Amino acid sequence: MFLICGEALFDLFLEDETSPAAMDFAARAGGSPFNVAIGMRRLTAEAGLMTAISTDMMGARLAAILRTESVNDAYLVRTDRMTTLSVVGLDTDGVPAYSFYSAGSADTGLRPEDVPTLGPEVTGLHLGSYSIAVPPVADALAALVGRAGDRFISLDPNVRPTVEPDMAVWRRRVEVLLPDVDLLKSSSEELEMLYPDLSPSVFALRCIEQGVEMVVVTDGGEAARAWTTTGVEASVVPPRVDVVDTVGAGDTFQAALLYRLAATGDPYAAIAKMTVAEVRELLQFCAGAAAVTCTRRGADLPRLSELSHLQER
Numbered sequence: 001m002f003l004i005c006g007e008a009l010f011d012l013f014l015e016d017e018t019s020p021a022a023m024d025f026a027a028r029a030g031g032s033p034f035n036v037a038i039g040m041r042r043l044t045a046e047a048g049l050m051t052a053i054s055t056d057m058m059g060a061r062l063a064a065i066l067r068t069e070s071v072n073d074a075y076l077v078r079t080d081r082m083t084t085l086s087v088v089g090l091d092t093d094g095v096p097a098y099s100f101y102s103a104g105s106a107d108t109g110l111r112p113e114d115v116p117t118l119g120p121e122v123t124g125l126h127l128g129s130y131s132i133a134v135p136p137v138a139d140a141l142a143a144l145v146g147r148a149g150d151r152f153i154s155l156d157p158n159v160r161p162t163v164e165p166d167m168a169v170w171r172r173r174v175e176v177l178l179p180d181v182d183l184l185k186s187s188s189e190e191l192e193m194l195y196p197d198l199s200p201s202v203f204a205l206r207c208i209e210q211g212v213e214m215v216v217v218t219d220g221g222e223a224a225r226a227w228t229t230t231g232v233e234a235s236v237v238p239p240r241v242d243v244v245d246t247v248g249a250g251d252t253f254q255a256a257l258l259y260r261l262a263a264t265g266d267p268y269a270a271i272a273k274m275t276v277a278e279v280r281e282l283l284q285f286c287a288g289a290a291a292v293t294c295t296r297r298g299a300d301l302p303r304l305s306e307l308s309h310l311q312e313r
Helices: 031-040 055-068 138-145 167-181 186-194 200-209 247-265 267-273 276-294 304-310
Strands: 003-006 009-019 022-029 046-049 052-054 078-079 084-090 094-102 126-127 152-156 183-189 215-218 224-228 233-236
Touching: 003 009, 003 031, 003 233, 009 055, 009 167, 022 031, 031 046, 031 055, 031 126, 031 247, 031 276, 046 167, 052 055, 078 138, 078 304, 094 186, 126 138, 126 247, 138 167, 152 167, 152 247, 186 200, 186 215, 224 276, 233 276, 247 267, 247 276, 276 304
Parallel strands: 003 046, 003 126, 009 084, 052 078, 126 152, 152 183, 183 215
Antiparallel strands: 009 022, 084 094, 215 224, 224 233
């Protein structure tokens, strides 16, 4: 089982403004790790979520959604701190901008001593988004990775400058984790914020020099590229779709990536044996899954049955 570690929250989408004093919002459960865990289960992979969940009304709803989606909840930590809220605005291309209300919230307040001991059923960990940058939860997750043993470690920085605007903080946090990371996925936009002087290929090779097995960099609808420790490099162009919004697209790509690697039974061996054609096929599957999410509102990740057109091989 992959244990997805990080935040769980509610996104508030502005629906209507009837007057300067009134705004109507649509609330949808979210948070990158929350989405990835659900996305993996929808693809039939075994996945659990490790986060602090509030006992408030919204926290109860988050927990209920996880149960409905059959996400393993054995590693949830209950707290009376409030649920994080994220207000989401969309530009004309459906690209989201987030404002987070997370100070002292449930997920950001997770401490190292709160983290449960990992059981043998946990074979891999995935971390990402503001949970890797904001203390004390960032310290808790760093400590968890430090005692993960030989478990496969995946990281998606998923930079959120409205939560932590200092890119030096994000870089330090990523670089502390990097020696233990086996799979790193990022977007070109995030790399531009984190390492503006490095091209994606130079960044990828530097990560591989530090022991990362595979690096994947996405660029919206333009390209998805991957590099492996064996010297394989491949890229694909994502399929063109009518975009409603891109909320959850990156999480879908990540969930699909982990699903395919977990299905091999040994992600380390699978990456080591991948040819250029196999890496390209992997990227096509992940990009195709993300494209499905882009055709609908919010982080509504696809089920495996919706991706039959990507699995003819």
